Amino acid sequence: MSAEISIFHLFLEASILVQSVMLILLSFSIACWAMIFQRRKILRTAASELKAFEDKFWSGADLSKLYSEISAKPEVHGIESLFVSGFKEFARLRKSHIDNPQIIVDGTHRAMRVALSREVDNLETHLPFMATVGSISPYIGLFGTVWGIMNSFIALGSVKQATLAMVAPGIAEALIATAMGLFAAIPAVMAYNRFSHKVEKLENSYGNFMDEFSSILQRQSAAEQSSK
Structure with a gap:
């Protein structure tokens, strides 16, 4: 409890610029944690929906009914x-009376590619912000630290007899900014790396499905053409 009170006291005693740095880093940290919980839920849902759909798709369900x-x-x-x-x-191109199965499959694959790009963009929402916070937060904290230490030594220069007790509070205030920078950056970097890996796995699974589904449609289209 005393540690919390002393840190809060040091924050109040810090200069306006150092306080601003701390508040910026605190807002970064809060925003990142909110995004972490949101992305975790969304990516987990996407993975479970992927498994459920693949089980249903490969169970031999009728594609039209599905x-x-x-x-x-x-x-x-x-x-x-x-x-x-x-x-x-695929259905639209078949209704257009196109006889070339390859043209039908290429058009279908392009439509799925557009959908894939849109879905990946949705999955990657907020990830650039996490990467940015992870990259710049230590430097923002370091800026606050340098500024606080600089002010402490400037104030020390106007005193005839300097003691450690005189500069210790100012240096402590400044170092809190560095600590807050690391506090904001470390979770952001870890979350970004983990979520990027999950998005990459989902994208690979989506891409594999596209290729497999295109092959199925190509065989179906070729069979229809040969039966005519």
């Missing part, structure tokens, strides 16, 4: 968005 079922949802996210975009484009 498309109708997913399209009826108010919102479609993740791998379901890729499937809906691909199958919708």
